Amino acid sequence: MQLLYITLALFLLVNLAAGMWRVLRGPGVADRMLAAQLFGTTAVAILLLLAEAAGSNALRDAALVFALLAAVTAVAFVKRAWSMQEERDVD
């Protein structure tokens, strides 16, 4: 089982690296934000896999904090950083 956890964590990290393309490419700010949201969920999954592999409860707490704060970041994006003009050039 240990091997499966680590392999899946590696697989998810590769996924995350691939998602970087969307952050860099955009085109809109919301597209970049979506990628960041996916990174957040992926990191939660990686943390939980590593927690199970290491038998560590503290890492599950870290995953819990990740899950909670990712939502706050996303709401801050929608309410603050997403200006009304920025998406005009994107169809």
Place this chain on the structure above:
Amino acid sequence: MEAIDIALGLFDLLLVFLLLWLAWLVMSSEDLFKAIVLFVAFGLLMALVWVRLEAPDIALAEAAIGAGLTGALLMAALDRLNAVKPMPAAAVVTSAKREQPSLPSKVLPLVALVLIVLGLGYALLSLPDVADGLVPNVKEQMAQSGVKNPVTAVLLNFRGYDTLLEMVVLLLALLSVWSLGGVRKLSPRNTNPVLASLCRVLVPVLILVSCYLLWVGADAPGGAFQAGSVLGAAGVLLLLSGWHVEQKILLWPLRFILVLGSGVFIIIAAVLFFTQGGLLTYPVAQAGWLILLLESAATLSIGATLAALFFGGIPKSRVDQ
């Protein structure tokens, strides 16, 4: 066993590569919003690095502050920056002017960088292979610390004054923001039902998790900074959904909570100085609850300070008008 080591090695290698790449992208990005998203991703990966270095305490702090609240704080800063920056045209002109720096301003940073790299390289290479560091000292004194988590023992007992000064730094950060930002009005109450219901569920959970992290800090990773930033996130969410705060609470009660952490710290330090003969030298029997008291006050202050930093200016109150 072999295959696991290979998988872990690949994981670490990819992690380090991504981290360096992200660091470079953050520094070189022209688009500020892109830089923020990249920095949040950097924080996520940094937390994973701390996990791999077997430092769950720092991983938890990085999850709460680096990947969590920093993103929201930076976005609020970007929002205010967009509000005060009227014309992108002038910015383009100045950046075009900056294309031709003088020779010394090109060479000097390079020299400084090379010196830093050499110094860091020397420091790294001259490290002893296996070092106990302060671990034996901490282990020896754990029984007297009043807690079971060595990290909490160091932060709140053995080197409590570090944490005291960190509290003061946070307070200073807020004071400098307040001295810059002027007075801001609370945003109007939000009418979006989905955001409101998200708030209704998430805010109590955030407060509960904050209490849990505070309590668990005595014998497992957790503590005031992690708990405080989760509490601050609850404040940020409430502010974003147009939280209605009584005007009179914004004046003295808010300021009281902001200085509570540093204040309790200083009072306890002063009392112990005269009764025990040293700053923050807790009597062994009382160490446990004194640390809990300090951490509770610090959590409230950190939460309030971070939410106030997110808000950005002195909250408007009727008395101020």
Place this chain on the structure above:
Amino acid sequence: MIDFFSILLLLAGALFFLAGTVGLLRFPDLYTRLHALTKADNVGLGLMIAGLALQAESLSAAGKLVLIWGLVLLAGASVAYLIARGALLRGVLPWKR
């Protein structure tokens, strides 16, 4: 037997993460990418957590896992709505063939 189901669930979860990432990279506009993202959020993480919860050493550990999933579900659904609504208000047009 438990191990078998656990492995099955974990692999299925990883597949949804892959699908979410591919969707995020390949789909033509914000709304379809949002759709791909929420699959990874809800189903991918859900299956992973189900697989891990089967292996959890205590009921409270499994409970914490399920709590994390519940929070991600709630936050994911709300944020997806907020972003889609925000994009519509800002005049981002849905993709048409």
